[in-house]
Amino acid sequence: MTAVGNLTHEPVEGDRFTITSEGTGDTWEIVVGLEVHCELATATKLFCGCPNHFGAEPNTNVCPVCLGLPGSLPVLNQNVVELAMRLGRALHCTVEPSVFARKNYFYPDMPKDYQVSQYDQPINVDGWLDLPDGTRVGIERAHIEEDTGKNTHAGGSGRIHGADYSLVDYNRAGVPLVEIVGRPHIRHPEQAKAYIDELRAILLATGASDAKMEEGSLRVDANVSVRRVGDATLGTRCEIKNLNSLRSLGRAIEYEARRQVDLLESGERVHQETRHWDEAAGRTRPGRSKEEAEDYRYFQEPDLVPLEPSAEWVAAVDAALPVLPAERRARLAEAAGVDPTETAVVVAVQRDLDSLALAAIGAGGDGRRVLTHVEHNLAVEGAESLDPAHFAQLVTMEVAGQLTATQAKAVLTDMVATGKAPDAIAAERGFEAMDTSQLEGIIDGIIAESPQEWAEFCGGDDKRRGKLQGFFVGKVMKATKGQADGKAVNAVLEARRAAAG
């Protein structure tokens, strides 16, 4: 294996997921590295002209090349190279001259009984991916390889052992994959899920893949180990397969970490092995151990020539890269004057509402309030076509006290549904601006009606005062039909109490 150099960035310390032993009191941390296989969204397969699409009748998207018929030869699809580089560059990898190798093992779903894959000289090396929480996860490599066909075991138990017969569909054989090998910089099951979310966003943004975990176009294996907090060396890892959803991924990592801690605490050791996640049982089960692992006898694929994309090609890929999620978060956070790790910023980018938010802020809307609405009030269809100027106007009315938070939410919902301006909607709904003297008048009236409660509010302890505050606010809201601003009510009450004291 070619050395690919070390990351200069150590992962930023995010939230660690730790397990504290009841017996020894030792605290353990999880170390996770993810390997992701994803199908590239090319029109045709990796080495032939067969269509690359999901769901066709079995063995209809096949030809002599992807069936590995004697005498057939592979020809590299240049669009695969383009998409692989796009992904690689989006992950801040270096594009290197690369070669294809054969990974030799017998399996009926593999037409040639070897898989063509990049082994010791992959196309993309040494990049990183920044998680929304600020953690930088290193990317060791992202290389090109071919997918296999699919076996179906019929009759008997439906598993390979005991099946009456097996069928093989080679439609998927030769579909282009990129395998993205992440470094073990993940410390929490939630971070693992965030990594996949972020990677998926990048795959979609670059057009490299449709990244559908449920259709198998994105497959995740997790390398999980544990170590005592403070230990510098990595523990023995297990590779967890069969993770078909983000939920499975998180559960499997947590289960596996606890299993390993239990083993180590009871004086046993972790065996390096492949384990399969059983979603129904909520546990991992042993697969092949390293000792039994096959010898794949890798050697350079003699039917293909080395791949050396020109500097011009790489530059063209760079120039055409879309703005990626991390940069979108940074832009929005800067415009709003908040930290890029804030949930509202992450959510805005996830929902593709960051350009709306940026435009609203640009049109004079208060950044914080814009983000609050995006996070809480705009998870609705059509939100992205909201007029940014109207959005900014709404936020400005709110800041000026012309609308309460509750009113603003109602107006925003109408704006999305009707496209009308906020002042027009507020007028229709009868949301009158309530000035301070009006509110003071109402509050003074209520105080006069309830002298007993007012006296207790002014003189009682904190607990009592808290209760009575609710009593007065409720009365004010009732009197104003909910149109009073809660904060303003509290402010007036506080001012009157101070004057009384």
Add this chain to the structure above:
Amino acid sequence: MTLPTTATAIAAAVRAGEVSAREVVDAHLAAIEAGDASINAFNLVLADEARAAAAAVDAKVAAGEDPGPLAGVPVALKDNLCTRGVPTTCSSRILDGWRPPYDATVVERLAGAGAVAVGKTNLDEFAMGSSTENSAFGPTRNPRDPERVPGGSSGGSAAAVAAGFAPVSLGSDTGGSIRQPAALCGVIGVKPTYGLVSRYGLVAFASSLDQIGPFSTTVADSALLLEAVAGHDPLDSTSIDAPAPSLVDVLDRGVDGLRVGLVSELMGEGIAPDVAGRVRQAADALAAAGAEIGEVSVPAASYGLSAYYLIAPAEASSNLARYDGVRYGLRVDAPTTAEMNAATRTAGFGAEVKRRIMLGTYALSAGYYDAYYGKALKVRTLIVRDFEAAYERFDLLLSPTSPTTAFRFGEKVDDPLAMYLNDVCTIPTNLAGHPAMSVPFGAGADGMPVGVQLLAPALGEATMFRAAAALEAAAPPLEEAWS
């Protein structure tokens, strides 16, 4: 009129309308019918298909169209070249019943040039061997002496031409599989530069070494056939992106001033004295024609055989993995898939193929890769370097093609090392990816043909063919025993 016998003459006569392709093809089918029972050059004779193809050529001539440079020329195809709808066996039981759904690029190009495929020729199973004794369908006999082997692995293609069953044929050469049988049968055999001829549709033995090339009785015919099949093919990623070279037009240019080096490593120990004598005689003939002759050392060539018997089996072990009984060919049923794979491969492959799969698997195994396959790759690099150094001083190199003349059946088949030594002169050029060809030059002391080998740098075919034409002109009669 008597029918022309060379491809060049046949094509000219057919294109001119002087003879019909049908007459030519019928005559060759009759020769096969009469003679192949004792030679066994063919696994399959395509009589009906050939007659139909000949009729189509004749129809074109009648319509005033040009059927192409190989109009009506019967061609025999080594049975590891895929032919659409026609069994392609590699002389192995493992491909039992398999009919490729496509034609090899060379097969397509031959048909496009007006040639007529008359049959599929016998070979050592999967092209592994030097005597055609490793065929699952029985050995091919040497037409010059039926008690002797024709060489291999393209023994059927060499014998077919030597016996007059076809004026030209195609074979494949991984370590000498065209040149060695050409030498043993007394015909011309050419291994082109790696990448000059598309490998698409050639059932792979060792992908980085395999090249398709022609057999013929005249240098001009090999030039004609090679021109027709050479040139870039987008279906083969290792195909050189350049037009096919002009060969026929340069044959009469002579060798005046060409520098030809006699490879000293391939003239000493292990080379029969009569064979070495014929090579020196060939060098003298070239000198007489105006070439400058010198001696040259290619030191790494001595390690070629060892490197080859790691690299070729390593690639073969992977290339032949697909014969697993799942998709095509032989299947021996068994309770589990793995047992079915094993039973199928045990029954389907012959001893030599199994030997090489085991050698190659071992050479690539974890813990052995560096010592065997990895080291062999380094030797390969050294061989290329040594040849490059030699070609700084010489335009062409000269050596024997095979250390001996044709041997008798059974003489070496049980001694793999002795058999492997047959390829000692031919293997280095495969490792370098360079062109080389064997030209008959009289006979050895036993009266059997001797071939001399011309070697050229990559894409040096034109120069190589000029020298071959000069040797052809000066060659002693094939029957003339060395004394």
